[in-house]
Amino acid sequence: MTQELGGFAALGLNSNIVAAVVDTGYEEPSPIQSQAIPVILAGHDMIGQAQTGTGKTAAFALPILHRIDPAKRELQALILAPTRELALQVATAFETYSKRIPGVTVVAVYGGAPMGPQLKAIRQGAQIIVATPGRLVDHLSRNANLLGTIQHLVLDEADEMLKLGFMDDLEVIFQAIPATRQTVLFSATLPSSIRGIAEKHLRDPQHIKIAAKTQTVARIDQAHMMVHADQKIAAVLRLLEVEEFDALIAFVRTKQATLDLAAALEAKGYKAAALNGDIAQNQRERVIESLKDGRLDIVVATDVAARGLDVPRITHVFNVDMPYDPESYVHRIGRTGRAGREGRALLLVTPRERRMLQVIERVTGQKVAEVRLPNGQQVLDARIKKLTASLAPLVADAESTHGELLDRLTADIGCSPRALAAALLRKATNGQSLSLADLEREQPLVPTSGPRERSSERPAGSERGEYRERRAPVPLAEGRARCRTALGLRDGVAAGNLLGAILNEGGLAREAIGRIQVRESFSLVELPEDGLDRLLGKLKDTRVAGKALKLRRYRED
Ligand code: AMP
Numbered sequence: 001m002t003q004e005l006g007g008f009a010a011l012g013l014n015s016n017i018v019a020a021v022v023d024t025g026y027e028e029p030s031p032i033q034s035q036a037i038p039v040i041l042a043g044h045d046m047i048g049q050a051q052t053g054t055g056k057t058a059a060f061a062l063p064i065l066h067r068i069d070p071a072k073r074e075l076q077a078l079i080l081a082p083t084r085e086l087a088l089q090v091a092t093a094f095e096t097y098s099k100r101i102p103g104v105t106v107v108a109v110y111g112g113a114p115m116g117p118q119l120k121a122i123r124q125g126a127q128i129i130v131a132t133p134g135r136l137v138d139h140l141s142r143n144a145n146l147l148g149t150i151q152h153l154v155l156d157e158a159d160e161m162l163k164l165g166f167m168d169d170l171e172v173i174f175q176a177i178p179a180t181r182q183t184v185l186f187s188a189t190l191p192s193s194i195r196g197i198a199e200k201h202l203r204d205p206q207h208i209k210i211a212a213k214t215q216t217v218a219r220i221d222q223a224h225m226m227v228h229a230d231q232k233i234a235a236v237l238r239l240l241e242v243e244e245f246d247a248l249i250a251f252v253r254t255k256q257a258t259l260d261l262a263a264a265l266e267a268k269g270y271k272a273a274a275l276n277g278d279i280a281q282n283q284r285e286r287v288i289e290s291l292k293d294g295r296l297d298i299v300v301a302t303d304v305a306a307r308g309l310d311v312p313r314i315t316h317v318f319n320v321d322m323p324y325d326p327e328s329y330v331h332r333i334g335r336t337g338r339a340g341r342e343g344r345a346l347l348l349v350t351p352r353e354r355r356m357l358q359v360i361e362r363v364t365g366q367k368v369a370e371v372r373l374p375n376g377q378q379v380l381d382a383r384i385k386k387l388t389a390s391l392a393p394l395v396a397d398a399e400s401t402h403g404e405l406l407d408r409l410t411a412d413i414g415c416s417p418r419a420l421a422a423a424l425l426r427k428a429t430n431g432q433s434l435s436l437a438d439l440e441r442e443q444p445l446v447p448t449s450g451p452r453e454r455s456s457e458r459p460a461g462s463e464r465g466e467y468r469e470r471r472a473p474v475p476l477a478e479g480r481a482r483c484r485t486a487l488g489l490r491d492g493v494a495a496g497n498l499l500g501a502i503l504n505e506g507g508l509a510r511e512a513i514g515r516i517q518v519r520e521s522f523s524l525v526e527l528p529e530d531g532l533d534r535l536l537g538k539l540k541d542t543r544v545a546g547k548a549l550k551l552r553r554y555r556e557d
Contacts, residue, residue, distance in 0.1 A: 008029055013063070016101045020100045026253075032325075045184065046208060047187070049210070065101065075150055077151065081161075082157050083529065087132050105125060107121040109135050111138075119143075154186070160479070185202065210325050225372065247316075258275060271298065322347070326362075484523070485544075488522045498525055
């Protein structure tokens with residue numbers, strides 16, 4: 001075990017949990033983990049101000065796993081999450097971290113799936129339940145004692161839960177859990193509604209906030225790209241083709257990710273190496289020396305391993321995985337722009353991490369503009385530009401040195417000089433794709449939203465960010481479902497009528513209702529996914545403009 005791994009053990013977590021964390025590849029606790037874990041282990045109530053990407057899930061999952069009793073086959077910890085996606089993600093995290101603790105079972109409870117199997121899993125002795133509030137209240141309405149044995153309650157992304165209109169459901173859930181419980185609340189923001197909940201339901205909570213210092217990073221040109229989590233390597237490969245870099249450092253979160261990305265880069269012919277906490281100190285030094293003197297061009301590192309790394313050649317920093325906090329972002333991108341040079345910092349952002357990006361922008365006081373990932377045409381143009389640059393200097397005297405040979409070969413083969421030049425190019429480019437169709441096959445990349453962009457559609461000189469805005473369809477916010485009614489403009493319906501009817505009859509908070517689009521012969525309304533069936537039931541007999549509303553779930557595909 002390396003020195004850094006001691007970090008988790010030093011927080012007081014038991015060895016099975018530490019071992020599972022080590023398996024996952026985390027090198028050291030993130031700042032929120034260092035602060036929150038001891039507080040939760042000590043049994044205090046807590047308010048943690050942290051957003052996605054800070055490592056907040058492990059910050060509560062690890063100490064809760066430590067505190068539950070795997071021998072007791074009953075519910076002990078409840079995690080509430082605003083959306084089904086987050087609930088599943090949190091449940092998966094619990095499963096990962098509990099891999100080495102025999103007997104621990106986690107059940108995820110959310111809307112849109114049958115209730116029976118969820119209840120069965122609870123009855124079979126799960127200790128941890130991760131739930132969305134709407135569905136949990138449905139369960140409670142059938143079984144009021146369901147949560148009678150809960151000792152630890154976590155509200156994850158509490159502000160999002162309130163935005164989705166779950167205030168009333170939360171109250172029902174609080175009442176259903178013994179008052180002696182430990183309550184932990186995580187929220188990115190602390191509006192008065194959240195502070196109200198904390199005052200009413202938390203006992204003497206400790207506040208934890210990751211202090212972020214503003215630092216200036218003016219000389220560094222920063223941009224971000226949206227990307228699906230499983231397409232990061234493809235995205236990096238494309239970026240490398242169009243960015244003109246000297247040396248580059250790519251930051252990822254785990255040791256495994258350093259190895260995976262470095263291997264992918266090497267396979268494409270880049271001089272790349274991994275740098276992580278498992279690599280012995282003298283070997284790390286060799287990697288850094290190689291980066292300095294040009295034997296290596298790319299180092300893929302974790303934050304820990306890159307500490308103190310100072311290589312003036314670095315022109316680019318790629319944040320392939322999001323940093324935990326704005327400070328570490330500033331720290332990372334400070335690896336470039338050394339010695340008064342200009343640097344460029346690119347950040348890959350998955351849809352869930354948008355919020356972290358906003359925090360980084362707020363804290364650094366700088367906008368990190370969105371640019372699209374290079375499309376096939378741009379990659380192709382870059383390849384051809386490089387080929388041109390490599391061949392152009394050779395042309396000047398090639399005829400005098402190889403002209404006669406060319407004549408002889410064309411005669412012997414019986415082909416035109418053009419055919420021979422084409423064959424030589426094929427050989428020189430060594431199977432590289434140099435047509436758009438081949439390239440799309442070689443580097444498939446699914447856009448994060450909207451239809452696949454066709455390069456020819458992009459207006460010349462347009463702002464990339466703007467272009468994306470214009471083309472992307474209206475995305476559905478996480479946790480929301482689109483519903484349709486056959487009532488539209490022709491029925492004399494306006495958005496206000498729909499909103500009023502749903503607020504009054506559905507008993508929802510205004511924030512729970514998303515976009516309302518009224519068209520000629522129908523309308524679309526965005527409503528919370530969780531508890532949707534219940535809501536549609538309530539609205540069954542609702543009439544708008546004298547006609548039956550008949551709101552139904554709407555599926556685009
Ligand atoms: P979260 O903020 O909980 O959504 O976590 C964001 C990501 O960070 C997840 O992919 C975690 O697996 C990862 N992560 C959490 N803690 C650590 C850590 N100490 N070291 C490396 N990665 C981590």
